[in-house]
Amino acid sequence: MMAPLKGLDIAPPQAYPYARRGFCGLLVPYGNYAMEYEARAFLPEGFVPLTARLSEDGEDLEARLANYFDFQKLAAALKSYGSTPLLAAGVACSSTSYIIGIERELEVFRRLNELWNGRVAWTTEAVDLAFTELGTRRFTLVSPYPAGITAACIGYWERRGYSIEHVEQIEPGTGFHPIYTIPEPLTDQAVARAVARSRSAVFITGTGLATLSALGQNRDAGVPVLSANLALCWRLAMLAGLPGSSLTDWLSQSAPWRRHLP
Missing domain, CATH: 3.40.50 (Rossmann fold)
Incomplete structure (x- = not known):
């Protein structure tokens, strides 16, 4: 059995340079x-x-x-x-x-x-805990995945007890990776459409998707907007x-x- 990481505990951190927390x-x-x-x-x-x-x-x-x-x-x-x-x-x-x-x-x-x-x-x-804290089991999904993985994503969240209101699909990028290279305007537009349709929350899936611009443009959305x-x-x-x-x-x-x- 591997020994656990010594640092993964609840000891308060020291004030390391650049890392005071x-x-x-x-x-x-x-x-x-x-x-x-x-x-x-x-x-x-x-x-x-x-x-x-x-x-x-x-x-x-x-x-x-x-x-x-x-x-x-x-x-x-x-x-x-x-x-x-x-x-x-x-x-x-x-x-x-x-x-x-x-x-x-x-x-x-x-x-x-x-x-x-x-x-x-x-x-x-983390996403499940966040939606639990928000008190919702419904969201509009923004997905950058190919159709098959988007379908698996929907199935996963439905098995966790969520209802998917609507799916906004983002077209893949054309660079070295189909998700990592998606231009920010495409994500911005998809998230804006999702916000306009959602009655509960918006979830942007995909940890490799650039989302800061979309979050900034929808900071005043009437529903919570959560990225992975x-x-x-x-x-x-x-x-x-x-x-x-x-x-x-x-x-x-x-x-x-x-x-x-x-």
Whole structure:
């Protein structure tokens, strides 16, 4: 059995240079730079994310996505932080949850959290906790995925007891990755359409999707607008016990991360 990370505990952080509120681990698929960029905007100042890269193996897209949640690979990625005093760690990949399903996902993270003191978060867990705090089981979905993964996403959330009001599909990008290279105006437009139709909340799925511009343009929406990355960062701050970690604070017009919006 792997030894748990020494740093994943509830000890108060020391005032490290640049990291007066401590460190968190951020595990991302190897090309996902949007999550890294947005984490620096969303996380409170002085709470520093340290990134580990997740690799994959597989014959097709679904097999490769499923491989991100291989228990041994995730455990090895967490162990790579060594003695770094992490207050929490987050696995930033939502599409894998949709592909492997709820039961397998929960088993993987149950095992990880047994080893690392319950301090490992993941995207879909964070989103579910956020909507629970908001008191809604309905949302309009904004998806950057191919049709098959969007369908798996819908099925996943319906099995979790949610009703999907409407789906806004974003056309894929044309660069090195179909999601990471989606131009921001396409996301902005899709989120604006979702806000106009929603009667409950809007959820932007996809941790590799650039969402800061869309969040900025819809800051006065009449419904909550939640992105996958915002939810995971909120969960990391909550696990770390940082002040101001209620979702009401995070979604308010005065939330500190809004200063970083375009």
